[in-house]
Amino acid sequence: MEPDGGQRSGAVRVVIVDDHPLFREGLRAALGSAADIEVVAEAETVAAALAVVAEHRPDVVIMDLSLPDGSGIEATRRIAADRPELPVLILTMSDDDASLLGALQEGARGYLVKGASRDEVLHAVRTVAYGGAVFGRDIAARISGLVAGGRRLDAERLFPALTAREVEVLELVARGLDNRRISRELYLAEKTVRNHISHIFDKLHVATRAEAVARARDVGLGDRDEQP
Known part of the structure; x- marks a missing residue:
């Protein structure tokens, strides 16, 4: 996407990453109404986000988590690896513990759920741009419990729909094991493993x-250096 035409001197330069054009349009309008904030580019995929960040060198990236070619959490990790000083503000529909934890682990400086007011978003952009961190009211209350256990927290709590055995299988899937190796590790029939994976x-x-695998690794399961 092309950036706005004239740049505002001293304004906080923002890149918006979201795959919904109408949402981007509304967010751009909200941000553009502030004299000290300028949207310099938009992207709707992980690949495009990395490209526009490299090209436009923004001060803040506003990131959705659900993108057509991958997770916004992965995009945040890759941005942080290249530019650790660049704050990423998550703005998403996902408010589950797994998404929140994954975003925090990969360096997100803020986390808001879509539906936040214009003033909340403007405040969040300014806060992270100047070195702070900001989280929605109900999000902040959950953070201390999530980070207390370190990188590998209780996956059964993060994925409450899964049984303890399914979490074990997911852990091995995330480590790159195929069904045959998982069956040997857990002393299960391959058919049983297939059923668990289904x-x-x-x-x-x-x-x-x-x-x-991406969902599992977002919450610290498996080894990121292994290939599935």
Whole structure:
């Protein structure tokens, strides 16, 4: 997406990453109404987000979590690896513990749920731009409990729909093990493993093994250096 035409001297330069054009349009208008904030570019995929961040060197990235080619959490991780000083503000429909934890672990400086008011969003952009962190009122109340256990928290609490056995299977899937190796690790029949994986897909609302791995690794399961 093209940036706005004239740049405002001293304004906080923002990139919006969201795959819904109408939402981007509304957010751009809300941000543009503030004299000290300027939207310099938009993107609707992880790949495009990385490209526009590299091109426009913004002061803040506003990131959705659900993108067509991957997770906003992965995009946040990659942005943080390249520019650790660049604050990412999550603005998403997802308010579950797994998404919140994953975003925090990858360096997000703020987390708001869509539906936040214009003033809340403007305040959040200004706060993270100048080195602070900001979270929605109900989000903040959950953070201390989430981070207390370190990177690998209780996955059964983060994925409450999964049984303890399904969490074990998901952990091994995230480590890159195929069904045969999982069956040996857990002393289960391969058919039973396949059934568990099918149930995991249904409960996590994912369609592929790669999506399940991404969800698992977002909350610290598995080893990020292993390939599925």
